[in-house]
Amino acid sequence: MNDNDKEKGLEPAREQRDEAAQEEARLIRQAQDGNQRAFEALVRLHERLVFGIIGSFLRRRQDVEDLAQEVFLKAYLAIGRFRSGAPFAPWLHRIAVNTCYDHLRGIRRRPEIGIADLAESEADFLDRYVKKGYLSGGGEADDRLAARDLAERILATLPPKDRLAITLREVNGFEIAQIAGSLGCSRAAAKVRLFRARRAMQAALRRLIRQDEHDE
Amino acid sequence: MTCRDTENLLELERKGEIPPGEQQALTRHLAACRRCGETAKVARLSSVLLGTLRQEIVPGPSFYARLRERLAAAGSAQPDSTLLHAWGFARRLIPAVALGVLVLAGVTISLEGPSMPRQVQGAHSREIYAFSLEEVNLTGSVERPNQDQMLAFVLMQGQARGAGSGE
Numbered sequence A: 001m002n003d004n005d006k007e008k009g010l011e012p013a014r015e016q017r018d019e020a021a022q023e024e025a026r027l028i029r030q031a032q033d034g035n036q037r038a039f040e041a042l043v044r045l046h047e048r049l050v051f052g053i054i055g056s057f058l059r060r061r062q063d064v065e066d067l068a069q070e071v072f073l074k075a076y077l078a079i080g081r082f083r084s085g086a087p088f089a090p091w092l093h094r095i096a097v098n099t100c101y102d103h104l105r106g107i108r109r110r111p112e113i114g115i116a117d118l119a120e121s122e123a124d125f126l127d128r129y130v131k132k133g134y135l136s137g138g139g140e141a142d143d144r145l146a147a148r149d150l151a152e153r154i155l156a157t158l159p160p161k162d163r164l165a166i167t168l169r170e171v172n173g174f175e176i177a178q179i180a181g182s183l184g185c186s187r188a189a190a191k192v193r194l195f196r197a198r199r200a201m202q203a204a205l206r207r208l209i210r211q212d213e214h215d216e
Numbered sequence B: 001m002t003c004r005d006t007e008n009l010l011e012l013e014r015k016g017e018i019p020p021g022e023q024q025a026l027t028r029h030l031a032a033c034r035r036c037g038e039t040a041k042v043a044r045l046s047s048v049l050l051g052t053l054r055q056e057i058v059p060g061p062s063f064y065a066r067l068r069e070r071l072a073a074a075g076s077a078q079p080d081s082t083l084l085h086a087w088g089f090a091r092r093l094i095p096a097v098a099l100g101v102l103v104l105a106g107v108t109i110s111l112e113g114p115s116m117p118r119q120v121q122g123a124h125s126r127e128i129y130a131f132s133l134e135e136v137n138l139t140g141s142v143e144r145p146n147q148d149q150m151l152a153f154v155l156m157q158g159q160a161r162g163a164g165s166g167e
C-alpha cells in the first residue's frame, strides 16, 4: 500500500472523527443554553469512562451510580463555564476524578497493614499465590473477590491523590499527561505520585509475602 | 542476563511485550536468583491485584430517569434562565465593547493631538501600548496604536481573564 492509498484509507475514519467532534460541540452549545436532552446525550457519549473511573474506587453498583449522578450533576451545573472549543472529555474526567477524590478523602486512611490484619479469604489467596502463583482461568471468582479486597486494603493506606494516580494509570490506562490534567497538577508531580504509590504498594506486598513465608 | 535487566523485562512482561527468548532467560534467572524472584513475585501480584479493580459497570435501567429528575430540579433552582442567557450574550459582547472604547480613545487623542513633545518612540512606544492602557491616556505623548495593536491588546486582556477558566 502506498502513501496515497493509506491516506485514502484514513479519510473515512478522519471524517467520522470530525463529524463526531462537530456533533459533540453542537450538543455542548445546546446544553449551555439549558437544553437537558442535549446534556443527556453528552452523558451517554461519556458514561463508559466515567463509570469506569468510579468503578475502580467503588464496588457496589448502587454506590457507583450514586457517585456518577454527582459527577453528571456537577458537570451540568458547570457547563455554562465550559470554554467552547476545549476538549470535553478531559474536563468531564477532571470532575469525575475530583468527585472520587472527595469520596476518598472522606474515608479514614488505614495504617500500614500486616498479615494479621487480612481477612481469612485474603490470607488464603496470598498464601496460595506465594506457593503456586496466581491461577487465572475459570472458577476463580472467590479468588478475584479476595484479591480485590486485598488490593483495596493496601490502596487504602495511600494518600488519596497517590491512590488516584496509580488507579488512573494501572486500571483506567491514563497517560501521565491525563493524570496530571485530572489531578490538576504538573506532569512531574503526577509522575512522583505514581512512583510513590507503586513503591508503597510493592513495599506492602513484599512485607506481606515475607510474613507469609516466615509463618510456614 | 543480569539482575539489572529483571525490572525492565518484568515491565515488558506486564505489557505482554516480552520476546519469547527473553521470557525464557527471565524465568531461568528468577529461579536462580532469590532477590529477583521476590521482585517478580511482588510485581506480578501487584498487577494481578490492580487488575481486579477494573470493572465494566453500565448504568442501570433507572439511572437516566433519576438523572433527568435531578437535572430538572437543579435547573429550576438555578437563576432565571432568561437572565442567564442575557448574561451569556452580554459576556460575548465585552471584547467588542472594549475595542470600541479603545478606538474612541485613539480617535480622541489623534483629534486633540499630542500636548507634549514625543518622548517615547519606535519599538518602546509599542511596548507601552501592549502592556498599559493608562500610558496612552495619561501622557498622550505616544503614537496612536493602529488597529492591530489595539486588537492585540484586547485579545491579551481576554487571554489574561480567560486563563484558568474552561479548565
Ligand SMILES: [Zn+2]
Pocket: B002, B003, B004, B006, B029, B033, B034, B035, B036, B037
Ligand atoms: Zn537477580
